Amino acid sequence: MITNTPLLKVDHAGIQFGGLKAVSNILMEIHKGELVGLIGPNGAGKTTLFNLLTGVYVPTEGSILLNEKKLNGFPPYKITQKGISRTFQNIRLFNDLTVLDNVMIAYHTLAKHSILSSIFRLPFHFSGEKEMEEKAIECLKIFHLDVYKDEKAKNLPYGQQRRLEIARALAASPQLLLLDEPAAGMNPQETKELMDLISFIREQFDLTVILIEHDMQLVMGVCERIYVLDHGKLIAEGIPEEIRNNPKVIEAYLGEEVS
Numbered sequence: 001m002i003t004n005t006p007l008l009k010v011d012h013a014g015i016q017f018g019g020l021k022a023v024s025n026i027l028m029e030i031h032k033g034e035l036v037g038l039i040g041p042n043g044a045g046k047t048t049l050f051n052l053l054t055g056v057y058v059p060t061e062g063s064i065l066l067n068e069k070k071l072n073g074f075p076p077y078k079i080t081q082k083g084i085s086r087t088f089q090n091i092r093l094f095n096d097l098t099v100l101d102n103v104m105i106a107y108h109t110l111a112k113h114s115i116l117s118s119i120f121r122l123p124f125h126f127s128g129e130k131e132m133e134e135k136a137i138e139c140l141k142i143f144h145l146d147v148y149k150d151e152k153a154k155n156l157p158y159g160q161q162r163r164l165e166i167a168r169a170l171a172a173s174p175q176l177l178l179l180d181e182p183a184a185g186m187n188p189q190e191t192k193e194l195m196d197l198i199s200f201i202r203e204q205f206d207l208t209v210i211l212i213e214h215d216m217q218l219v220m221g222v223c224e225r226i227y228v229l230d231h232g233k234l235i236a237e238g239i240p241e242e243i244r245n246n247p248k249v250i251e252a253y254l255g256e257e258v259s
């Protein structure tokens, strides 16, 4: 059945810190399978919006709905269980854990083991662990990280740490994946490979993706639709061509870069 219901609906949502409205009156509708960009100048509110979508902040206005169900007030781990995963602007891996354990942690968040089965290490607990490990290695393979599975996360080169963060987010089987500047600090070759990878995992896992990114060429090249934030408000939404030519966007953000 074809449905017009958006996967994610942001309905006049926003948050105020003391007297400051960091983001306000945000309206977004993201449909299943879309790859959407979120852009805007420094301090525009992009990460704050991700924090609202993932329960780090509770909106002080409006609602956020996933599959028509309200998310307001749920803690981040519940929102992950409901289907939204993310990566962070500054990589947040467990540096001293292995690459494999970094991914397995995501499965533990979702796992349905009882505490008793863990304490007494009952057989079904072991089979659960084994299954998790196999799944984690499969996930690492997609990112060509399986060869480093026993390496500490902190020993991976920067570009691979970024990929590991995405692998971990993906391990939580999200419907919606939020990527906060995934290519930050990467060289052009790594960036190109990462973008190909994002397109690939979207297809492969039937994902919906929202991407914050400063590299305009990259956003315009990979995203089908773009939202633009400025001073906490949405100032434009459209396909890359429309955004590139939108006078408000040019004035607020892109300046002479867009041509």
Ligand SMILES: Nc1ncnc2c1ncn2[C@@H]1O[C@H](COP(=O)(O)OP(=O)(O)OP(=O)(O)O)[C@@H](O)[C@H]1O
Residues within 6 Å of the ligand: 017, 020, 022, 023, 040, 041, 042, 043, 044, 045, 046, 047, 048, 049, 089
């Ligand atoms: N916890 C908080 N308390 C007070 N102000 C906050 C808080 N979180 C965010 N802000 C403010 O909200 C505004 C938006 O910040 P945010 O980090 O979301 O912008 P951004 O678009 O992600 O910027 P950048 O591109 O630099 O990462 C800023 O003015 C910031 O100072």
